[in-house]
Amino acid sequence: MIKDQEFLKSKASYCLDLAKKMGATDSSVTLGHSISETVNFRNKSLEASDRSDGLALSIEIYIGKKRSSISSSNLLDENIKTLIEKCFETTKITPEDEFNSLPDKSLLAEKINNLNLYDQTRFENDKKINYLKELEESAYALEKIVNTESSFTENRSNFILANSDGFCNGYKTSSFTASCVTVAKDENSMERDYEFTSKRHLSDIKKPKDLGKKAAEQTIKKLSPNKIGSEKINLIFDTRIAKGMLSAFASAITASAIARGTSFLKDKIDQQVFSKSVNIIDKPDMIKGMGSQSFDSEGVKSKTVNLVKGGILKNYLVDTYNGKKLNLQSNGRSGGTTNLYFENGKISFEELLKNSSKSLYIKETIGHGSNIVTGDYSVGATGFLVENGQFKYPVSEITIAGNFKDMFKNIILANDLEFEYSVNSPTMMIEGMTVAGK
Amino acid sequence: MSNFFNKSDLTRKDADTIVSDTLKNCDDGELYLEESKSESILLDDNKIKSSNYSSDLGFGLRAISDEVVAYSYSNEISKDSLKSSSDNLKSTLKSIKGIYNHEIPKSNKKFYEDINPIEQKTLNSKLEVLNKVNEFLRKKDGSVKQVTASFLGEQKSIEIIRSGGESLIDVRPLIRFNISVMLEKNGRKETGVYGIGGRQSYDDYLKNENWKNVCEEAFRIASVNLESKPAPAGEMKVVLGPGWPAILIHEAIGHGLEGDFNRKKTSAFYDLMGQKVASEGVTIVDDGTIDNRRGSLTIDDEGTPTERTVLIENGILKNFMQDRHNARLMNTRSTGSGRRENYRHVVLPRMRNTMMLSGKQTQDEMIKSVDKGIFAVSFGGGQVDITSGKFVFNCTEAYEINNGKIGSSIKGATLIGDGPSILKEVSMVGNDMMLDPGIGTCGKAGQGVPVGVAQPSILIDKMTVGGTKI
Numbered sequence: 001m002i003k004d005q006e007f008l009k010s011k012a013s014y015c016l017d018l019a020k021k022m023g024a025t026d027s028s029v030t031l032g033h034s035i036s037e038t039v040n041f042r043n044k045s046l047e048a049s050d051r052s053d054g055l056a057l058s059i060e061i062y063i064g065k066k067r068s069s070i071s072s073s074n075l076l077d078e079n080i081k082t083l084i085e086k087c088f089e090t091t092k093i094t095p096e097d098e099f100n101s102l103p104d105k106s107l108l109a110e111k112i113n114n115l116n117l118y119d120q121t122r123f124e125n126d127k128k129i130n131y132l133k134e135l136e137e138s139a140y141a142l143e144k145i146v147n148t149e150s151s152f153t154e155n156r157s158n159f160i161l162a163n164s165d166g167f168c169n170g171y172k173t174s175s176f177t178a179s180c181v182t183v184a185k186d187e188n189s190m191e192r193d194y195e196f197t198s199k200r201h202l203s204d205i206k207k208p209k210d211l212g213k214k215a216a217e218q219t220i221k222k223l224s225p226n227k228i229g230s231e232k233i234n235l236i237f238d239t240r241i242a243k244g245m246l247s248a249f250a251s252a253i254t255a256s257a258i259a260r261g262t263s264f265l266k267d268k269i270d271q272q273v274f275s276k277s278v279n280i281i282d283k284p285d286m287i288k289g290m291g292s293q294s295f296d297s298e299g300v301k302s303k304t305v306n307l308v309k310g311g312i313l314k315n316y317l318v319d320t321y322n323g324k325k326l327n328l329q330s331n332g333r334s335g336g337t338t339n340l341y342f343e344n345g346k347i348s349f350e351e352l353l354k355n356s357s358k359s360l361y362i363k364e365t366i367g368h369g370s371n372i373v374t375g376d377y378s379v380g381a382t383g384f385l386v387e388n389g390q391f392k393y394p395v396s397e398i399t400i401a402g403n404f405k406d407m408f409k410n411i412i413l414a415n416d417l418e419f420e421y422s423v424n425s426p427t428m429m430i431e432g433m434t435v436a437g438k
Numbered sequence: 439m440s441n442f443f444n445k446s447d448l449t450r451k452d453a454d455t456i457v458s459d460t461l462k463n464c465d466d467g468e469l470y471l472e473e474s475k476s477e478s479i480l481l482d483d484n485k486i487k488s489s490n491y492s493s494d495l496g497f498g499l500r501a502i503s504d505e506v507v508a509y510s511y512s513n514e515i516s517k518d519s520l521k522s523s524s525d526n527l528k529s530t531l532k533s534i535k536g537i538y539n540h541e542i543p544k545s546n547k548k549f550y551e552d553i554n555p556i557e558q559k560t561l562n563s564k565l566e567v568l569n570k571v572n573e574f575l576r577k578k579d580g581s582v583k584q585v586t587a588s589f590l591g592e593q594k595s596i597e598i599i600r601s602g603g604e605s606l607i608d609v610r611p612l613i614r615f616n617i618s619v620m621l622e623k624n625g626r627k628e629t630g631v632y633g634i635g636g637r638q639s640y641d642d643y644l645k646n647e648n649w650k651n652v653c654e655e656a657f658r659i660a661s662v663n664l665e666s667k668p669a670p671a672g673e674m675k676v677v678l679g680p681g682w683p684a685i686l687i688h689e690a691i692g693h694g695l696e697g698d699f700n701r702k703k704t705s706a707f708y709d710l711m712g713q714k715v716a717s718e719g720v721t722i723v724d725d726g727t728i729d730n731r732r733g734s735l736t737i738d739d740e741g742t743p744t745e746r747t748v749l750i751e752n753g754i755l756k757n758f759m760q761d762r763h764n765a766r767l768m769n770t771r772s773t774g775s776g777r778r779e780n781y782r783h784v785v786l787p788r789m790r791n792t793m794m795l796s797g798k799q800t801q802d803e804m805i806k807s808v809d810k811g812i813f814a815v816s817f818g819g820g821q822v823d824i825t826s827g828k829f830v831f832n833c834t835e836a837y838e839i840n841n842g843k844i845g846s847s848i849k850g851a852t853l854i855g856d857g858p859s860i861l862k863e864v865s866m867v868g869n870d871m872m873l874d875p876g877i878g879t880c881g882k883a884g885q886g887v888p889v890g891v892a893q894p895s896i897l898i899d900k901m902t903v904g905g906t907k908i
Contacts, residue, residue, distance in 0.1 A: 042505075042702065046506050046530075047505060048507040048784070049506075049507075049526075049527075050508075050509045050784065051523070051526045052510070052782060053510075053511070053512045053513075053514075053519075054496075054512070054513050055513055067488075068488070068490070068491075069488065069489070070491045070492060070493075071490065071492040072492060072494065073494045073496060073513035074495045074513065076445070079493070083491070086491060087491065090489055090491065093561060093565070094565075095486050095565070097486070125530065146703070147704055149702075149704075183704050190825050191825060191826050192824070192825035192826065230671045230908050231908065259483070260584055261583055261622075261627075262627075262629070364823075366821045366822070366828070366829070366830050367821050367832060367852050367854075368818060368819035368821070369830075369832050371850060373628070373629050374627060374628065376849060376850055378850060378851055378904050378905075379830065380821075380854040380904070382823075382828070396826060396828060397828050397902060398854065398902070399852045399853075399903075399904025400904070401669075401671070403906075434671055434905070434907075436672055436854075436905060437672070437902060438673055
């Protein structure tokens with residue numbers, strides 16, 4: 001059973017009281033409990049089951065402007081006491097930092113929004129097994145599929161965040177995730193692809209048949225790929241890659257990267273960063289949203305923020321510490337974005353494909369090729385050559401490269417946005433990027 | 439060494455009884471107990487940004503029957519908690535009839551000492567080094583705009599209890615010291631990163647003001663990048679420098695030789711055992727037995743002593759890396775490669791220190807033989823698609839080669855290649871094998887484990903360089 005709020009609250013106040021008694025001027029504590037159960041399938045039979053039950057505690061202690069922290073999974077009072085003592089001693093000798101402080105009291109969340117983030121439905125392992133069986137059978141029904149692996153995870157979490165300014169709040173969340181990886185083989189190559197679904201509520205996840213079939217179809221399409229020559233070409237990014245661009249953008253506008261001067265978007269507020277048609281929104285209060293939250297990891301209330309409007313950068317992601325450095329108020333983004341998305345563009349997916357006579361559709365990228373200091377982007381990729389709106393043949397072992405500064409200004413978005421994950425994008429075209437191949 | 443039973447209502451005898459009862463009729467499995475203590479101290483933006491201490495304690499109970507692995511973990515070590523894990527496993531593994539394999543090899547060798555690096559050095563002395571690093575770099579050159587330096591220290595104690603009560607223990611120290619420096623000149627910003635580490639005390643790495651060398655190297659890399667030009671795009675010859683660039687071997691070949699992918703036939707190498715997969719002269723080993731290295735282990739996370747496993751010998755594929763589970767299903771033995779990030783995770787076959795051994799040529803000969811290509815000295819992260827065999831990695835320091843001479847430095851390009859064929863393109867193997875500085879972490883199935891790599895300089899005849907200049 002997941003620990004209730006009362007249990008977490010009593011542990012939290014034990015920590016805060018102890019820290020205060022020892023002489024801490026301020027303190028904050030986060031306590032979480034999470035239970036997750038996973039069943040893994042491979043080639044239509046049970047492969048593994050995995051149950052995890054974990055508690056986590058982290059405490060920050062302030063002595064004036066000095067701060068340090070500890071974390072532990074051991075919640076026995078005796079252990080907590082030892083750790084807080086150790087943390088207090090460490091804090092004493094840690095140098096002062098004028099920007100260290102708890103968040104401004106007036107910014108703290110007053111209530112928890114009812115965002116419907118918890119579904120108490122149990123999905124017993126036997127039911128998970130049936131789901132995965134159906135999923136893999138539908139994947140295997142397609143010719144050339146030689147291997148399938150799938151898993152179903154049911155997760156429940158509860159947490160409490162409390163600080164010495166009287167903030168004490170938390171709530172339960174749940175998630176149900178099913179994923180499928182398929183391998184297809186023909187005389188020329190062996191390829192792998194995947195599909196997954198993840199929702200707060202069990203009833204919202206994709207049907208097993210559809211999930212398996214989609215993974216299998218995507219994999220088979222990749223068989224017998226060609227390598228193409230090196231050239232400048234228009235790239236179309238599948239939604240699952242396009243959302244990665246949004247994540248790279250988000251990491252470049254964290255107040256920490258801006259304050260440290262290690263972002264290519266430093267000093268770009270109120271400037272044209274994207275093409276004029278681009279709007280980027282971070283919305284924390286979506287019902288059942290995978291990234292929804294009532295407050296951030298410091299307790300600051302999170303409201304909807306328009307990050308980019310008409311292509312112009314409007315806001316950074318601000319936490320308390322870096323906000324003080326930049327002279328900005330926290331906007332409840334300590335811990336990053338919530339539900340982040342590009343607003344839909346004007347044209348349909350089909351129109352985007354026909355937008356140029358020849359383009360490369362990118363379905364998967366590998367490598368960690370985003371440099372947020374310089375904006376340089378270079379990754380390995382696989383995809384499809386598109387001519388006159390038609391998919392021609394699969395392409396692999398190529399790299400794509402550019403610089404975000406130029407790429408962002410050349411984005412054209414389709415109107416096929418769906419809210420599946422915590423970061424969502426419609427299909428995206430970027431003109432004139434470099435592909436390296438033969 | 440940790441005593442996992444002195445603060446719990448769970449006695450050693452209870453644990454033995456529950457483990458033996460759970461694993462009755464199973465093919466394998468164990469109780470894994472772990473206690474870890476870790477610290478991280480970070481200097482950033484002229485200040486000590488954070489100092490964190492963390493302690494973690496928990497167990498994982500695993501039962502294996504035929505191909506099915508059931509696992510349950512908790513961070514509460516108690517009789518109730520272990521019993522409920524046991525019940526959970528039993529409910530997954532219905533109607534089983536295996537025979538428990540009690541055999542596990544033994545060795546007295548140890549590859550690091552039972553020390554706690556965190557306690558060996560006072561916090562004040564660590565803060566002092568970080569502040570010196572910051573001052574040293576900022577004084578060194580006006581272009582230095584940002585300095586980040588950190589210490590990470592850890593001590594992990596594990597105990598493995600097998601059915602029948604056999605117990606195996608290990609205490610593992612691990613440290614890492616890292617510096618990142620950002621320079622700005624004429625409106626251009628570039629970063630240089632360098633670090634060192636291993637299974638030893640901080641002092642072993644920082645004696646004789648060795649931290650200065652780490653600063654110099656991070657600064658040098660950033661300076662080189664400040665002058666870099668756009669990288670070429672297309673297929674060309676690539677010379678890899680010795681040491682850390684062996685991440686190429688790790689990504690391109692290593693993952694594909696892990697037992698699980700081959701048992702499941704999802705690796706591009708699964709049907710190539712005994713066949714030629716690399717040029718003659720290419721020998722690759724995975725070695726867990728080098729003293730104090732980041733990827734070394736006295737015993738793996740199933741209790742098997744580690745070894746030096748020959749993966750490829752003179753171009754011929756000889757062995758996969760195995761944990762007990764995959765070894766049993768493939769009718770072979772464990773190579774001591776069963777690893778997990780911590781008690782929250784199941785064991786997987788993983789790399790330790792993956793090394794290509796020295797050949798006869800010199801780096802000079804390689805460079806001179808190249809008309810047009812690149813010379814890659816250092817890399818950031820890499821990744822591989824096991825099934826198609828395609829892999830990438832990102833250059834953090836690289837140069838153009840024109841007519842046998844090293845030219846200007848080039849911007850962070852991605853190199854992409856095909857795992858099963860890349861080693862056949864190796865046409866020269868250098869005589870200068872070098873270990874990496876002790877910084878690698880390998881990710882697989884959401885689990886990160888410390889690893890090492892090593893190689894001499896090598897010449898690859900054909901690889902795709904992902905620059906922007908056509």
